[in-house]
Amino acid sequence: MRHRRHIGKVYAGRHGIVGALTEDLIDVYRETRATIRGLKHTPAGAFGSARFKLQGLDKNRAEYERLIEVFRAHDIGYFFYNGGNDSMDTALKVSQLGESLGYPVTCIGVPKTVDNDLPHTDCCPGFGSVAKYVAVSTLEAGLDVASMARTSTKVFVLEVMGRHAGWIAAAGGLAGSKADEPPHIILFPEIPFEQQKFLDKVKQCVTDYGYCVVVVSEGAAYPDGRFLADAGTVDAFGHKQLGGVAPVVANMVREAHGYKHHWAVADYLQRAARHIASKVDVDQAYAVGKAAVELAVKGANAVMPIIVRKSSKPYRWAIGQVPLAEVANKEKKLPRDFITPDGFGITEPARRYLEPLIVGEAHPPYRNGIPAYVRITGVPVKRKLTTQFKL
């Protein structure tokens, strides 16, 4: 809105690219200033999210032609798309419209994924807050188990997100820094799961510390690549159960050692937990969005703003940029030297990397005991096309 010379109106695709294809656009100017401001302290995708990946131009030319039809009808010259690997792939493909199909569109990707697996950027907005949630939850549940362990629960398993990369699981490691402090064991997707080694370590923890707290990534897998979560579990009727990995690990411990256990699966709670957001993360999310607009009006195209770490202690960062082609469909995994040699913990380099990302609180305002999150009214932009598009 501060760049009226270049950008006259701001539309949001309802459910991202799906809204762009179906000409379902939201007129952002029709939202109140209070709502727009409130988005900074509101979790989830206010304009709607989508699990939808554009195919290659050669595979589905109709989708691209439709995008141009919608862009042309509404005089859309700038396209901003935020998300992770898949979204950067979509952004890259849209940026190629100009060259391939003769419609000029400036396209900027904006990093945003709790998975933290985009390359080149120091971190991805969203991650710092999930990391903080997981570190705090591990700390809190760890105190609970420590209190209970003498006569009750001895093992607690917390399942966190991260199907391919262990960034979120690693963040659980920030709950403690000494061997006797939770979490005692972290199970990463990057480290093939060895059952006996794990069970021995659980036993050692219970013997030495009285209890054992385990953080397990949903992507933890056996050496043959099979997910632990895919335990072949069936219900009373023989139907296959798609379960979490936490109950699988907890039952494994119970069967081997007989310890009383509890387990939790944070699932969406972790990535929607705006109430415990990291201030650094909120600041960075805002900064990359702002940089994206500035890059666009300066004439950049097919790039993504990134966070560049200048120093860790104190944490100093600046905004840089990379071509979308260098981030689309590329996945940054946890480096091996972030994981202890035994595969069950995080190292000092990991701490140096992770710690600054969860620093600072950004408490939302509260009303009647719950956060005063906003909802957009989502006034649709008047349709100009008579044609429909079927996804």
Next chain:
Amino acid sequence: MRHRRHIGKVYAGRHGIVGALTEDLIDVYRETRATIRGLKHTPAGAFGSARFKLQGLDKNRAEYERLIEVFRAHDIGYFFYNGGNDSMDTALKVSQLGESLGYPVTCIGVPKTVDNDLPHTDCCPGFGSVAKYVAVSTLEAGLDVASMARTSTKVFVLEVMGRHAGWIAAAGGLAGSKADEPPHIILFPEIPFEQQKFLDKVKQCVTDYGYCVVVVSEGAAYPDGRFLADAGTVDAFGHKQLGGVAPVVANMVREAHGYKHHWAVADYLQRAARHIASKVDVDQAYAVGKAAVELAVKGANAVMPIIVRKSSKPYRWAIGQVPLAEVANKEKKLPRDFITPDGFGITEPARRYLEPLIVGEAHPPYRNGIPAYVRITGVPVKRKLTTQFKL
């Protein structure tokens, strides 16, 4: 410490009554003032908790004689015990020592249970904070699902604590107040689960609102009393799996309707989440503890301070008291008029009751991005007895 005339020293039983029986006492005076103050913003039982219930005097006289032995050795004249139904039963039994075995001890119970199921008191310290956690988590995850539903997850199931009473599940209802706002369905232990009725309601929500958020109590059960969580699930080796109720409900929905689902099990996270504590709850927890000491030095015995609601809007409360005999082993369930006629939601009377309990924030101090929770040093009181006690 402000009642030195009556109370010279303050000892804590390590792991509660277990520490009292085994003469494992912590000298609270050896903790720093900062640690003691820090307990107010630290979750879990700092002195250790226990799942241990004293038997009746007629069944295990040795335990009572042992208690007197320990009390006499350390000149213990006041006994404070906090917890829920079982703990009030223990407190009551200890209060009878004087009459039954000739050792004078002043015994005060202190209400503290997230289950919120002690009678006579307006609520139980601990509950307001769990209620706030569940309301906030439901709100946050609900926004996430709403964003995803168009092309992905349509049903989200959150499992919360409460094996016998639905207080915590009911708190999830505070996340929304209109029919289209999450949670759309709450499954209470007090309402026998009717599968078809539930599945129909899920379908109606997805049709009308695009998605459906379900809060389910761990104690949800079929009309025959069988827990939903006891689904007869077996793993690949045919071993019985003790699972949560959330995955059972989620799979039920998937099999009936094919909707993509996610589920979360909050488990210990909910009751240890000091970072999102209710200020009203923290104030009440402190108030009942203070009242307990004041009652004791005034010569009361075998009583429990309670919270008395004076008005709901605005919320006004005072401290009262009841005899322990009136609370021990008694369970307060959710009244039927707190649950909507269809059994899936909360009513206005429920909101009037619940809303004040989650009001106000009591953010803990943070250090390096995580709450600065304290741990006691737990200096043991020198043993005076040569005898051991085997639990």
